[in-house]
């Protein structure tokens with residue numbers, strides 16, 4: 001999969017992409033990510049990318065031209081990628097959407113900054129507008145990184161174990177239960193006996209019950225969704 005990112009801050013991408021799973025996926029050729037400076041697509045000596053909003057009000061709005069030019073240049077070079085605008089007004093990112101996006105060959109992520117992005121980008125350029133949660137961040141860069149990570153985990157071969165992403169929390173519609181490792185006793189707190197029993201069926205049963213209990217306690221909305229016919233947890 002290829003992911004191009006259009007941003008005013010391409011430097012924000014190097015750290016997170018250069019570690020752990022994302023680095024391995026890139027080194028294995030399963031994922032290519034390139035961050036492009038939007039300013040390169042801006043016209044004029046000053047390469048202006050934002051202007052005050054029509055109608056007044058504070059702040060600055062990102063101009064449409066550099067964003068259109070950037071997406072069009074990337075599509076010309078790499079084919080008709082799906083353009084995704086990161087914004088708090090978008091469709092909420094969840095594991096279903098991440099999996100769906102992982103089936104795309106090419107994504108172009110557009111990171112907004114300042115008070116917003118000219119509406120014509122969402123209306124006439126982006127195929128999809130995506131939010132990572134009901135809070136406002138300073139820009140679309142961190143959301144783009146979150147999306148890249150969530151999507152990469154669904155790419156075949158990225159996680160060593162081919163079933164790992166389908167066992168992940170949320171894929172079954174449930175939160176994950178508790179996990180323990182050595183030592184068996186830490187400051188007087190012991191590991192549940194069943195995990196030390198060697199009885200795999202009992203361990204599985206316990207994990208499932210704990211996942212259900214935790215989900216019921218913390219996210220009753222997920223339990224209702226999981227019990228909807230066709231989405232089953234049974």
Ligand code: ADE
Pocket residue numbers: 086087088112130131132133134135136137138139140143
């Ligand atoms: N840009 C600013 N806040 C955002 C959010 N919550 N999701 C996606 N893009 C954003």
